[in-house]
Amino acid sequence: MSPITGTPILTAAEMRSAEAAHGDSAFLMEQAGQGIAGAIRRLVAGAEVLILCGPGNNGGDGYVAARLLREQGHAVRIAAAGEPKSDLARAARTRWDGPVEPLAEAQPAPVLVDALFGTGLSRPLPDGVATDLHRLAEAARFRVAIDLPSGVASDDGCCLSMVPRFDLTLALGSAKPAHLLYPAAGLMGEVRLIDLGLAPVSRASVMRRADLPEPGPASHKYSRGMVAVVAGRMGGAAELAAVSALRAGAGYVLHLGGRDPKGAPHAVVRRRWSAEALDDVRIGAVVIGPGLGRDDDARARLDAVLASGRPLVIDGDALHLLDPDAPRGAPAILTPHQGEFDALFGKGEGSRIDRARAAAARSGATVVLKGPDTVIADPDGRVIVATGGSPWLSTAGTGDVLAGATGAMLSAGLSPFDAATAAVRLHGRAAVACGRSFIADDLAAALSRVR
Numbered sequence: 001m002s003p004i005t006g007t008p009i010l011t012a013a014e015m016r017s018a019e020a021a022h023g024d025s026a027f028l029m030e031q032a033g034q035g036i037a038g039a040i041r042r043l044v045a046g047a048e049v050l051i052l053c054g055p056g057n058n059g060g061d062g063y064v065a066a067r068l069l070r071e072q073g074h075a076v077r078i079a080a081a082g083e084p085k086s087d088l089a090r091a092a093r094t095r096w097d098g099p100v101e102p103l104a105e106a107q108p109a110p111v112l113v114d115a116l117f118g119t120g121l122s123r124p125l126p127d128g129v130a131t132d133l134h135r136l137a138e139a140a141r142f143r144v145a146i147d148l149p150s151g152v153a154s155d156d157g158c159c160l161s162m163v164p165r166f167d168l169t170l171a172l173g174s175a176k177p178a179h180l181l182y183p184a185a186g187l188m189g190e191v192r193l194i195d196l197g198l199a200p201v202s203r204a205s206v207m208r209r210a211d212l213p214e215p216g217p218a219s220h221k222y223s224r225g226m227v228a229v230v231a232g233r234m235g236g237a238a239e240l241a242a243v244s245a246l247r248a249g250a251g252y253v254l255h256l257g258g259r260d261p262k263g264a265p266h267a268v269v270r271r272r273w274s275a276e277a278l279d280d281v282r283i284g285a286v287v288i289g290p291g292l293g294r295d296d297d298a299r300a301r302l303d304a305v306l307a308s309g310r311p312l313v314i315d316g317d318a319l320h321l322l323d324p325d326a327p328r329g330a331p332a333i334l335t336p337h338q339g340e341f342d343a344l345f346g347k348g349e350g351s352r353i354d355r356a357r358a359a360a361a362r363s364g365a366t367v368v369l370k371g372p373d374t375v376i377a378d379p380d381g382r383v384i385v386a387t388g389g390s391p392w393l394s395t396a397g398t399g400d401v402l403a404g405a406t407g408a409m410l411s412a413g414l415s416p417f418d419a420a421t422a423a424v425r426l427h428g429r430a431a432v433a434c435g436r437s438f439i440a441d442d443l444a445a446a447l448s449r450v451r
């Protein structure tokens with residue numbers, strides 16, 4: 001059992017291909033059952049376990065785990081809604097020599113293990129099954145989902161039925177989109193991987209520790225990275241972005257336009273807005289959007305920034321003015337939240353992973369689709385999904401902080417995809433370091449601490 005940090009994310013179809021490529025599904029199910037039984041034995045200190053087995057291979061995993069637990073002297077019962085339907089699950093059922101209780105009559109146990117449905121769920125659970133799952137989950141002290149909680153759609157993290165809250169989800173062989181994407185991700189409890197030796201390959205993966213650019217003895221302020229932040233109507237947002245760029249590690253931040261607020265850090269260099277200011281070849285990234293406004297002046301600034309040929313971070317208001325299909329002369333990172341994303345790219349089909357990936361391919365920009373499950377997508381098809389942020393990030397100005405931090409990483413010479421990944425990681429860590437009920441200024445300050 002290991003954390004899913006850094007692991008590939010596979011859709012249900014990709015999981016089936018990985019299983020087929022391996023060639024020995026019975027062996028994989030035995031491996032899964034061993035991993036599940038081992039994890040449960042370590043975690044529940046001898047408490048009685050009730051395993052709910054479904055008709056497919058998720059149920060099969062449940063029968064194997066039950067047999068192994070029983071062989072090891074652990075108190076375990078099985079309840080099922082019917083007979084297994086897949087050959088593998090039937091074989092696993094045959095090797096279980098204990099009783100199988102009808103699900104509707106099953107009495108609760110302190111530990112509930114849900115092996116009803118996994119990646120094969122294609123429609124809502126039958127009413128009776130959902131009711132029994134809830135009844136037994138509510139009565140248990142510890143709830144474990146095998147692969148996925150029954151009722152969640154593996155590929156997009158939607159709930160096809162009402163899903164109870166679990167304490168632990170044991171992802172089999174690989175992470176799936178639902179382990180990362182909300183609402184499903186919020187119901188899983190801890191997610192741990194049981195390695196089946198599949199060596200799965202995917203262009204999408206779970207975020208891991210990011211390598212941040214470090215200054216060396218020969219570093220100077222321009223080599224650390226020079227960021228220009230273009231301000232607009234609401235000065236505070238651009239201030240936050242500018243300070244955050246510095247605190248994330250930029251060597252020089254130029255704040256273009258907007259007033260000089262009292263008490264603002266002296267480390268930020270301020271000039272009036274002019275398109276010519278962007279001619280400075282030392283500028284490694286331009287951040288535009290926080291507090292920009294959406295009037296003619298804002299549009300003129302965005303046009304000048306797009307024409308400058310400098311690498312760009314496009315956020316907030318600038319996303320409302322941008323034509324995502326217009327060719328750009330330089331790499332760009334777009335940082336929309338879901339509302340901005342929908343306005344820019346349309347509602348679209350598929351999971352947040354699919355949609356961010358399609359948007360990156362369409363716009364030729366790295367897309368950071370922000371949320372509790374931030375998805376970073378590159379035009380080349382790579383995707384990283386972030387974990388471990390904080391729900392307290394849902395406060396005004398935190399997006400401006402991320403835009404500034406992203407500018408810092410881009411100006412330091414990271415590729416847009418690596419820059420976005422590093423910034424999202426740093427931003428999430430800073431949020432956790434801030435604890436609860438923080439404000440965006442605290443978050444900006446915390447960037448220095450977590451670096």
Ligand SMILES: NC(=O)C1=CN([C@@H]2O[C@H](COP(=O)(O)OP(=O)(O)OC[C@H]3O[C@@H](n4cnc5c(N)ncnc54)[C@H](O)[C@@H]3O)[C@@H](O)[C@H]2O)[C@@H](O)CC1
Nearest residue numbers: 019028029056057058117118119120121122123124125147
């Ligand atoms: N892919 C792999 O490499 C491995 C998969 N394994 C297990 O296999 C699972 C996937 O197995 P399956 O593809 O058999 O899928 P499931 O076990 O998730 O369920 C599929 C079965 O349920 C039926 N079904 C789907 N939705 C239903 C609903 N709402 N109501 C009633 N019946 C419904 C389907 O017709 C099918 O019979 C994984 O989640 C995992 O637990 C493991 O055994 C190990 C290896």
Ligand SMILES: [K+]
Nearest residue numbers: 114117146148
């Ligand atoms: K399950």
